Amino acid sequence: MEIAVCVKQVIDTKEITLDENNNIIRRDGMSMSVNPADRTALSMATRLKRQFGGRITAVTMGTPGSVSVLHEAALMGANVLYLVTDPAFASADTYATAFVLSEVLKKTGPFDLVLCGRKAVDGETGQVGPSLSVMLGVDCMTNLIDIEESDCPGFLNCTRLTETSEETYRITLPAVLTLCEGILLESRPSIAALRRAAKIPVISFSNQELHLPLQSVGMKGSWTRVRKVSVSSGGDRECRFLSLEEGVKAAAEMIEQCKESRQSS
Amino acid sequence: MSREKEIWVLCEIRGNELLEVGLELIGKAASMSHGREWSVCAVLLGHDSALYAEKVFAAGADVVIPMCCEKEAMPPEYIAAERLYQILKDNRPFALLIGAGVYGRTLAPLLAALLKTGLTADCTELSIENDLLVQTRPAFGGTLMAEVICPEGRPQMASVRPGAFPLPTLKRERHGTVRQEPCSSEISRSGIQILGKKAFSSKESLLKADIILAGGAGLGKEGFKKLREIGDKANCSIGASRSAVNLGLAPYSAQIGQTGVIVRPKFYIAIGISGSVQHLVGIRNAGAVMAVNPDPRAPIFRYADIGVVSGWKEFLPKLEDALSSLY
Amino acid sequence: MCRYICPVGLQTGSELNNARAKALLISYAVRGQKFDESFAEAMYQCCLCGACSQDCATGFEPPVFIREARTEAVVNDVVPPNVQNVITSVLDNDNIFGVKAEETSNRLKSLLPDAKEKAEVLIYVGHSALCRAPEIAKAFIALCGKAGIDFTILHDEGQSGAELGDLIGYVEETVDKAKMVVEKINATGAKKVVPLDPNCTRVMRQEYPAWECDLKPEVQTATAFMAELIREGKLRPGKIETGLTTFHDPCKLSRDLDEVNEAREILSAMGIHITEMLLNRKWTKCCGTEILKAHSPNITELTAGGRWDDARRLGIRTMVTACPGCYDVLGEHTPEGMEVKDIFMMLAEACRC
Numbered sequence: 001m002e003i004a005v006c007v008k009q010v011i012d013t014k015e016i017t018l019d020e021n022n023n024i025i026r027r028d029g030m031s032m033s034v035n036p037a038d039r040t041a042l043s044m045a046t047r048l049k050r051q052f053g054g055r056i057t058a059v060t061m062g063t064p065g066s067v068s069v070l071h072e073a074a075l076m077g078a079n080v081l082y083l084v085t086d087p088a089f090a091s092a093d094t095y096a097t098a099f100v101l102s103e104v105l106k107k108t109g110p111f112d113l114v115l116c117g118r119k120a121v122d123g124e125t126g127q128v129g130p131s132l133s134v135m136l137g138v139d140c141m142t143n144l145i146d147i148e149e150s151d152c153p154g155f156l157n158c159t160r161l162t163e164t165s166e167e168t169y170r171i172t173l174p175a176v177l178t179l180c181e182g183i184l185l186e187s188r189p190s191i192a193a194l195r196r197a198a199k200i201p202v203i204s205f206s207n208q209e210l211h212l213p214l215q216s217v218g219m220k221g222s223w224t225r226v227r228k229v230s231v232s233s234g235g236d237r238e239c240r241f242l243s244l245e246e247g248v249k250a251a252a253e254m255i256e257q258c259k260e261s262r263q264s265s
Numbered sequence: 266m267s268r269e270k271e272i273w274v275l276c277e278i279r280g281n282e283l284l285e286v287g288l289e290l291i292g293k294a295a296s297m298s299h300g301r302e303w304s305v306c307a308v309l310l311g312h313d314s315a316l317y318a319e320k321v322f323a324a325g326a327d328v329v330i331p332m333c334c335e336k337e338a339m340p341p342e343y344i345a346a347e348r349l350y351q352i353l354k355d356n357r358p359f360a361l362l363i364g365a366g367v368y369g370r371t372l373a374p375l376l377a378a379l380l381k382t383g384l385t386a387d388c389t390e391l392s393i394e395n396d397l398l399v400q401t402r403p404a405f406g407g408t409l410m411a412e413v414i415c416p417e418g419r420p421q422m423a424s425v426r427p428g429a430f431p432l433p434t435l436k437r438e439r440h441g442t443v444r445q446e447p448c449s450s451e452i453s454r455s456g457i458q459i460l461g462k463k464a465f466s467s468k469e470s471l472l473k474a475d476i477i478l479a480g481g482a483g484l485g486k487e488g489f490k491k492l493r494e495i496g497d498k499a500n501c502s503i504g505a506s507r508s509a510v511n512l513g514l515a516p517y518s519a520q521i522g523q524t525g526v527i528v529r530p531k532f533y534i535a536i537g538i539s540g541s542v543q544h545l546v547g548i549r550n551a552g553a554v555m556a557v558n559p560d561p562r563a564p565i566f567r568y569a570d571i572g573v574v575s576g577w578k579e580f581l582p583k584l585e586d587a588l589s590s591l592y
Numbered sequence: 593m594c595r596y597i598c599p600v601g602l603q604t605g606s607e608l609n610n611a612r613a614k615a616l617l618i619s620y621a622v623r624g625q626k627f628d629e630s631f632a633e634a635m636y637q638c639c640l641c642g643a644c645s646q647d648c649a650t651g652f653e654p655p656v657f658i659r660e661a662r663t664e665a666v667v668n669d670v671v672p673p674n675v676q677n678v679i680t681s682v683l684d685n686d687n688i689f690g691v692k693a694e695e696t697s698n699r700l701k702s703l704l705p706d707a708k709e710k711a712e713v714l715i716y717v718g719h720s721a722l723c724r725a726p727e728i729a730k731a732f733i734a735l736c737g738k739a740g741i742d743f744t745i746l747h748d749e750g751q752s753g754a755e756l757g758d759l760i761g762y763v764e765e766t767v768d769k770a771k772m773v774v775e776k777i778n779a780t781g782a783k784k785v786v787p788l789d790p791n792c793t794r795v796m797r798q799e800y801p802a803w804e805c806d807l808k809p810e811v812q813t814a815t816a817f818m819a820e821l822i823r824e825g826k827l828r829p830g831k832i833e834t835g836l837t838t839f840h841d842p843c844k845l846s847r848d849l850d851e852v853n854e855a856r857e858i859l860s861a862m863g864i865h866i867t868e869m870l871l872n873r874k875w876t877k878c879c880g881t882e883i884l885k886a887h888s889p890n891i892t893e894l895t896a897g898g899r900w901d902d903a904r905r906l907g908i909r910t911m912v913t914a915c916p917g918c919y920d921v922l923g924e925h926t927p928e929g930m931e932v933k934d935i936f937m938m939l940a941e942a943c944r945c
Contacts, residue, residue, distance in 0.1 A: 011405075094374070095383065121543075122405050125386040127374035130342075134378035139456040140343065142371045145517060157460065161518060162367045163472040163526075164279075165464040172456030182510060183517050185804055190764035194667040223383030223418040226411045229404075237554065239572045244580065247573030251555055252587035254532045255499055258476045261531075512801055 001054035003045045004111040006101055006132070007038040007073055009066040010122045034069045036181040037117025039076070043184040044147055045115050046077035051149055055079045057108065061089060061100055067202050074197035075189045082108065086206040088214060093222035094123070098131035100217055104205055105136060111174060113156070118143050118178040129178035139175040145183045270303045271328075271358040273420065275349075276321065277339060277368060278311025285432060286364030288324045290425055292433025294362060295325030297393050303359065306444070308332050308349070311339045318443055323435040329443050341457060342368060346375035352446045353380060357419040360398045362391075365424035373424045382418030389429045398423065403546075428529055428550060471502055471521065477530045477551075479504035479521055480577070481538035482512050488537065488577045489514045495581060499588050504528065506538045522547035537577050540565025594644035594654070597871070599878045600637060603894035608634045611644035611654035618661055629672060632665035636675045637891060640758055641843035641878030663761030674887045679759050681886075686751040686769070687719035688759075688886045696722050700747050703729055711744035713817075714782035714809065716796075718752065718789035720882050721916035725923075728916050731937040732788060734945035735818065739826035746776055752792040757799070758883055767803045770795070774805045785809045786817045788936075790845040790915050798848065813845060815914050818939060819854040822861050829942035831863035834933075835909030839866050840899065840922065841876035842915035850874075855914045858935055862942045864912075869902045877902060882917040885924070896925040903930065912938065 009032050034042070045056045057080040058073035060066050070081040084104050092100065105111060114136070119126035126142065133140030146159040150170055160167045161180060171177070189197070207217065214220060242250060272294040276287030287307070294305040304327035309317055314331040321329050332340075332348060340348070353361075357380070363369040365387050377384035389410075390401035398421040400413045415421040471477060478501050480492045489509070496503045505515035507522055521528055522544040533551040537558060538544060545568050548554060556569035559576040566572045573580065594611035595601055601610035608614075617634055621627040640655045648654070665671050671679065681690045699722050701707075715736065721729045736743045753770035760766065777785055787793045790813065797811040821827045839855060846852050852873040859866060871877040879899050880892035899922060903911050913919045914935045922932045 093383065095378065095381075098378065124404065125374075125384075126370050127377070127384060127386060130371055130374035131378040134375055140371070140375065141457065143367050160367075164470050165462050166518070167462045168460040170458045170460055175456070180517065182507065182520070188762055188764045188767050188803070191663075191666055191760065194663065194763065198667060223377075223381075224385055224413050224415045227399075227414050228412040230410050236567050237570050239556070239566045239569045241566075241572045241574065244573060244575045244583065247555070247557065247571065247575070248580065248583040248587050250571055251534055251584055252591060254553060254555070255476055255501065255588065256591055258531045259500065262475060513804075513806075 001048060001052040001113060002057070002109070002111045003048060003054060004057045004059060004105055004109070004114045005038070005041045005045050005073065005078065006114065006116045006128065007042065007058055007060045007069050008035045008117070008120050009033070009060065009062050009069040010035045010120055032065070032068060034072045035117050035120045035122075037119060037179060038069075039072075039117075039186065040179040040181055040184055041115040041117050042073055042076040042078065043186055044179055045113075047184070048113070048147065049077065054112075057082065057111070059084060059101060059104060061085070061092075061097060061104075063090075070202050071197065074200045075193060076186070079200065081200055081202045082205060083202050084205045084210075086208075086217075088207050088218050091219040091222070092217065093224045094125050094127035095131060095223050096217055096219075096221035098128045098135055099221060100210070100212065101128070102132050102135035103210055103212055105132075107210065113173055114138075114176045116176065116178045118180050126178070129176055133176035136174070136176065139171055140177070141169060141171055141175065142178040144177055144179050147177060147179075266356075268306075268353075268356050268358040269419070270301075271306050272298060272303060273306045273308060273358045273361045274326070275308050275310060275361070275363045275369070275372070276317070277364065277366075278309060278314060278317060279339065281313075283309075283317045283320060284364060284366070284427075286366070286369075286425065286427040288320070289427070289430040289432055290362045290364065291321060291324040291326050293391060293425075293430040294360075295433065297391065301393075304328055306330055306358070310345055315443070318441075319437075320435065322439045322441040323437050324433045325436075325439070327441045329441060330446055331443070332446075339368075341459075342372040343375055343457070345372050346379060349376050350379040353420065357382075359420060361420040361422045363422070363424045365426050369424050373422060377418075377422050380418075380420070380422075382420060382422060383413075383415030384422040384424070385413045385415070386424045388423045388425045391423060391425070397421070426527075465518070471504055471519065471526045471528050474502035474528065475531045476501040477504045477521070477528055477533050478502070479506065479533065479535050479538060480509055480514070481506040481536065482508035482514065483537035484509065484514065484577050486514065488581070491577070491581045491585070492536065495585050495588065498585070502530075504533075506535075506544055507541075535565055535569070536580065538565055539563045540568060593649075594647060597643045597647055597875070597877070599641060599643065599880065599895045599898060600639060600884075600891060602877075603898045604637075604891065609637055611648075611652075611658075614638070614654060614658055614661070615652065618657060621661075621664070627661075627664055627668055627670065629670045631661070632668075632670045632675075633672045635661045635665060636672060637884075637888060639843070639878045639881040639884050639895070641881070642847045643843070643875070643878065646847055646874060659758065659761045662759065663763055666760045672887075675759070678883065678887045679756075682751065682756050682759060683765070686749075687723055688755050688883055689719065689723040691719075691723045697748050699723075699726060700745060700749065704733055704745050707747060708744040709779075710781045711742050712783050713741055713743040714777055714780050714785045715743055715745050716752070716777070716785055716787040716789075716792055717745055717749060718787055718792045718916065719749075719755075720791075720920060721788045722749075724882070724920040725916045725934065728919065728934045728936055729788060731934070731940035731945070732814065734940050735821075735827060735936065735943060738943055738945050739821045741821075741826075744780060744782075746780075748776070749773070750776065752787065752789075752795050753799070753803075754789070754791040754795040755883055757795065762799065762803070767805070770800060770803055770805045774800065774807050778806075778808045782809045784812055784817075786812050786814055788814050788916055790814075790842045790849060791917065794844045794848045813849060813851055813854070814936065815845070815854040815858065816851060818936065819857045822858060827939070827943050829858075829862045829939055830944070832938060832942050834864055836867055836907055837864055837910040837912060838869050838903050838906065838908045839872070839912045839914075839935075840869070840879065840903075840918055841873055842913065842918050843876055843878040843881075845914065846874050846876050855912075855935055858939060859912065862938060864938075866912075867906055867908060869906065869908075871902065879913075879918045879921040882920060885921050892921055893925055896922050900925065900927050900930065
């Protein structure tokens with residue numbers, strides 16, 4: 001199976017956690033990393049490759065520095081690494097991004113399956129996956145928490161998470177599937193895997209290779225434009241501290257109140 | 266008839282109910298159309314859509330467009346996208362608004378790519394300036410707000426978070442017209458087939474929950490067991506922080522935060538959750554927030570209305586007792 | 593600042609032996625400089641004690657990136673030969689000392705020949721105690737017997753992954769070792785596992801969850817375990833006479849595991865008054881560690897010497913340790929007229945076991 005995985009480099013803001021037992025706050029400096037949902041896409045690709053055989057191609061569009069996510073992808077099982085970078089592609093909205101990615105996939109394909117994360121933690125639009133499917137002319141399924149072999153060849157079964165239910169579908173290949181974050185346990189790479197990954201070359205694509213019309217890429221190829229960015233006022237509240245007894249009482253009362261209004265509505 | 270003075274709103278009908286976000290968007294579209302002689306067209310997706318026309322007019326729509334044949338349930342996103350594309354491609358409205366649920370957030374980019382127009386996701390504010398729709402949305406976990414415009418593409422598409430706009434007052438005396446658009450029941454791609462569906466119990470569905478008890482990694486297996494016991498007895502939903510889900514203490518569907526579910530309960534208790542930015546994004550719209558954490562410096566207290574400096578081992582059993590004595 | 597509290601840097605005086613220099617080397621490597629033997633050597637000349645993290649104003653954690661750099665060294669085959677020997681030993685025999693696995697198993701069997709298959713408490717002896725200071729394990733087991741604890745030990749402990757993790761990083765090979773141990777420990781049905789070595793405790797408590805190793809029992813430090821027994825009256829130590837005494841906080845115990853009181857409680861229960869050294873509690877100055885001693889004993893001679901200097905300046909006669917590794921490293925270089933004692937051996941004496 002030829003699987004393409006689209007990955008994005010995002011700023012790494014790991015959850016700051018305080019373990020009750022050790023009170024160690026792990027405070028890593030700001031670093032760039034693979035978008036969490038894309039990691040699921042890579043893990044899932046590896047799982048499918050183990051089942052069906054084939055190859056995993058990781059593609060990222062970004063600055064030359066994005067090459068580090070391709071190294072991560074190699075560690076997580078990618079066999080082929082494409083870095084799509086060109087100043088002309090910069091400042092693209094999701095449409096222009098999907099356009100360039102679709103052209104690269106068309107040029108280097110055909111792929112049986114394209115996997116993406118369901119959304120990136122910076123932009124959070126969730127739009128590139130579905131846009132890609134339209135541009136590639138294939139089916140699309142979003143918000144997946146599982147992909148499995150189907151009893152029919154050329155099909156896959158997938159499980160989708162919505163607000164109210166878990167749904168299973170059978171989908172024909174080729175298709176674009178987008179995956180939710182954190183659903184697959186990742187194992188640490190072995191020394192052998194690390195050695196292998198270090199040897200995989202990164203193949204670069206600029207517009208010199210792709211020959212895309214300039215008005216279709218980057219800022220010129222974008223339908224939307226950000227005209228202003230401001231820092232938002234945070235969701236801060238005025239916290240009133242209560243003792244344990246008072247707090248428990250307040251909580252129980254609030255719960256009671258909510259349940260009463262449940263009954264009356 | 267040109268649609269350039271029309272704002273279209275997609276309304277979803279699920280389980281014999283018109284989703285509220287559709288009405289919220291009609292209300293917003295109507296208020297934006299004030300003094301402009303524009304009309305608000307509500308597209309109803311789902312079966313027996315005609316039944317809802319009255320309510321939709323009362324909310325402020327001028328035109329109702331039923332999208333589906335009589336008994337048809339809501340079509341999957343790609344079918345809805347293709348149908349809308351057929352209807353809109355040669356005559357495009359000013360703007361098209363969709364509720365940003367899982368369905369809308371999939372349908373919208375499919376449609377935008379087909380129509381070759383711009384789409385802004387998860388808007389929390391909309392306005393009109395110089396005949397352009399200005400779309401405001403949070404980025405980067407909600408720490409930044411971006412204003413986006415779509416100067417050339419039509420319709421200017423936006424998906425909007427449920428609850429971003431208030432429910433409009435329903436004016437029963439309002440009327441409008443029902444416009445039939447040719448409904449092509451031909452499906453160009455039948456590659457997707459549903460095999461099964463497991464609906465969450467009303468308790469499991471965090472989105473509708475009015476009371477949520479959420480636990481962090483520090484609770485461990487024991488803590489979550491206790492949390493679930495309390496949730497069962499008091500009929501509250503259980504949520505979890507990302508680290509708790511990563512440790513296998515709760516399923517992914519219970520994860521609250523930027524990479525999980527964004528919830529709007531009346532009452533939210535965060536127990537043993539330290540309060541990262543990602544988690545805050547999930548609980549911003551909660552009514553009242555109580556945070557319980559043994560560390561008085563935990564960031565969660567900044568986002569809470571009531572704070573209790575305590576561990577779960579002390580808090581949960583006392584809460585259980587307090588609730589038992591009420592029943 | 594890191595350079596003022598790095599135990600290695602303070603003794604060798606070499607620029608390479610402080611955290612900032614290592615961070616710079618890594619940044620060169622990231623920018624394309626070849627990661628060669630000299631880089632690798634610098635990365636291994638560190639005891640991963642975390643004193644630098646403790647004091648870092650930028651919030652960086654050198655032990656984290658130094659471990660990752662060591663993985664890089666292994667992947668690029670530039671590990672210095674003296675370190676490679678130790679890595680080979682750990683991979684082959686589950687310990688850094690070159691003691692054959694059969695031998696360690698025999699030692700475990702002789703420590704507790706009739707070890708039960710199931711018990712409430714599992715004592716994880718660890719290889720530092722087993723190979724370098726078995727008297728500590730004997731004393732601890734005697735204390736458990738005296739206190740009437742339902743305990744057992746494994747006759748085949750494998751390795752906790754602490755040493756392998758420090759040598760080659762947190763890669764699959766390390767996690768696999770940990771998973772094997774977890775299976776064995778879970779099989780005992782114990783509610784509590786008490787490792788004698790704070791390195792093992794740290795890894796079990798802090799890394800195992802991240803490695804998805806589902807360790808069922810609670811992990812308690814050896815010192816907290818004994819302090820609890822004293823508080824509960826299950827052990828009633830008598831008073832011990834010592835000359836001027838100090839306590840050397842094991843780096844992993846005081847910093848990573850955030851525990852500084854329990855050992856002092858135990859000493860106090862024996863009537864021993866502690867004269868604190870300059871760098872104590874969370875600021876403790878690492879002795880050098882067993883791993884560093886295994887591949888670079890010339891450096892641990894200096895670091896141990898540095899710690900003894902801290903004691904000598906105060907006129908200390910007895911240095912008490914609560915870690916088999918510290919006991920061994922410091923013990924190897926005890927100055928004239930001074931002595932190192934292990935807290936559990938002292939407690940066993942005080943409880944007349």
